[in-house]
Every structure is written in C-alpha cells, then in structure tokens.
Amino acid sequence: MLPASFRRARLADLVWLPLTEEDAISELWLVWSAGREINAQMENMMALLRRNRH
Numbered sequence: 137m138l139p140a141s142f143r144r145a146r147l148a149d150l151v152w153l154p155l156t157e158e159d160a161i162s163e164l165w166l167v168w169s170a171g172r173e174i175n176a177q178m179e180n181m182m183a184l185l186r187r188n189r190h
Contacts, residue, residue: 137162 166185
C-alpha cells in the first residue's frame with residue numbers, strides 16, 4: 137500500500153488500484169533508537185505528526 141504521490145515514480149510492473157472504502161485509514165509510526173538523542177528536526181517532525189492526528 138503506497139500513497140498516490142508514488143505514482144510519479146513510474147515503477148515498472150506496478151499496478152495502481154484505488155481504495156474503494158471511504159473510511160479506509162492507515163497508520164504512521166515514528167520510530168527511533170532509544171539510545172539516540174532527539175534533535176530539533178526530529179522534535180519538529182514529532183510535533184507536526186501530533187498536530188495532524190485524526
């Protein structure tokens with residue numbers, strides 16, 4: 137399952153089938169190593185994802 141924006145990649149032998157369910161949802165997980173320090177860019181990405189949750 138890929139977002140529609142991937143169509144621009146023009147991947148060979150790939151068939152695009154739209155989801156027909158109006159209430160279809162997907163999940164996005166943000167994962168990082170527990171030992172890695174969280175930098176400003178990561179903080180910004182986490183804040184952006186939290187603001188756009190539904």
